[in-house]
Amino acid sequence: MSSVPVLDAAAALQVAAELGAVFAKGAAQRDAERGTPYEEVAALKASGLLAVTVPAEHGGADLPVAVLAEVFRLLAAGDPSIAQIPHSHFVYVNLLKHQGTPAQQARLFAEVLAGASFGNAQSEIGTKHVRDHRTTMVEHPDGEWRLSGEKGYCTGALFADWIPVLTHRGVDGPMVVAWVPRTADGLEVVDDWAGMGQRTTASGTVTLREVRVDPELVTGYAETFTGPQTYGAFAQVLHAALDAGIARAALTEAAEFVTTKSRPYPDAVVARAADDPLVVHAFGQMEVSVRACELLVAAAASAIDAADADLTEESAGAASLAVAAARAATTEASVSVSSRLFEVAGTRSALDSLNLHRHWRNARTHTLHDPASWKVQHLGRWALEGVLPPNHGQL
Incomplete structure (x- = not known):
């Protein structure tokens, strides 16, 4: 490599x-x-x-x-x-x-x-709580540690050189990350992701059957949240940036369609759909929404950088709140713009062969990753009483 x-x-x-x-x-x-x-x-x-x-x-x-x-x-x-x-x-x-x-x-x-990438084997399949983990790393009588279990939503694993596996050290031990080569014996990546959107992420399943773990490649995880941290905010702001990109892509493709393919509504008395004042106004509203969410993503990312430079409970909380605002805004913008695309582009835009609906499917699927309503809740509590958000991996 x-x-x-x-x-x-x-x-x-x-x-x-x-x-x-x-x-x-x-x-x-x-x-x-x-x-x-x-x-x-x-x-x-x-x-x-x-x-x-x-x-x-x-x-x-x-x-x-x-x-x-x-x-x-x-x-x-x-x-x-x-x-x-x-x-x-x-x-x-x-x-x-x-x-x-x-x-x-x-x-x-x-x-x-050298060009390697990391995937993930993090989310459990079939558990009722996000913190439940059935995948365990158990020490065998021969002294080796081995992983067994099944993980879902393993985005990146199919293409990865290394797969970090979130697991317990022992049945009741702390959460750790075991770094396993993609080619390890007993590890299988199944490309079975069948979501309506984000279809080509290959976010499938990783099965682990007595996979040997190098004890020198086990990293602490639980310790991440014992004090102020931006680990959660870092992960979340990248999700927000993704949704902002979806919103911009939907708006860009809508504009291309309206200026080249859409027919004007008769009451507008214009030669081009792009000259219809209602259409122009709608595009202006969508542009405001997309620009706002793009700026909130940039502000949130900068807040994380500032917190990392001087990490305290207050700076970490400020970064999490900034990311919460970005996630709420990008969720709204990506879903609404990718839906309104059809309103401004007209009936022809609904043709399945054009696949313009992929923007909405992508937005709706990806924004389900974490509920935006909880981001708004944390922002509301801070606005009302100055309460900082909880210290966990979703903020």
Whole structure:
């Protein structure tokens, strides 16, 4: 595996914009056919973008969250399914920064700089509570630790070189992350994701049958939330950037359709649908919504950077609140703009062959990741009484 380029901020944004434009060209067809984007992910891995948050002391660019969030937005504006694939990669790079041992950091950051990516095996299948975990890492009589269980929503795992597995150390032990090679014996990735949207993320299932674990590659996880942290806010702002990208993509494609294909309504007495004052006003309203959510994402990412520079309970709480506002706004904008697209574009836009409905399906599917209503609740409690949000991985 050869080394990937180390990108500074300007180069990272340029590469993201270029890849986003390339990904956009095949997004509708891939979605319609549920095509697995192997070539596109290979291009993403070779670009150097997956290494932009590797710390400088390990040879990386160590770019701020504000740049990474914009990278995600640009990729998502091209194809949000492809943009979602490396989400967990960056989350676990972030975990390594905060919880990895020096030896783990040296080994795994070197892998990333050589072009490797991390997937995830985090969410449990069949449990009633998000904190329930049936997957366990058990010590056998021969002294080896082995993983067994089943994980769902494993976005990125199909394309990954390493799969971080969230598990218990022992039956009743603390939560840890076991780093397992994608090719490990007993590990299987099943591409069985069948959601109505984000169809080509390959967010399938990982099954683990007595998978051997290297004890030197087990990283603490529970400790992440014992004090002030931005780990949750970091993960959440990337989700928000994804939704902002979906909103921008829907608005861009709506504008292209209206200016080239839509027929004007007779009462407007105009030659082009794009000159109908009601249509123009609708586009203005949507532009306001999309711009607002884009700015809130940028502000939230900057708040995380500020908190990381001076981490306290107050700065971490401020970052979480900023991310909550971004997630609420991007949820509203992505769902509403991708739906209103049809109102402004007219009847022809509903043709299944055009696949314009993928924007709404993508928005509606991805925004279910965390309920926006709870983000608003936390913001409301802070606005009323100055109550900081809870300290967990969803904020």
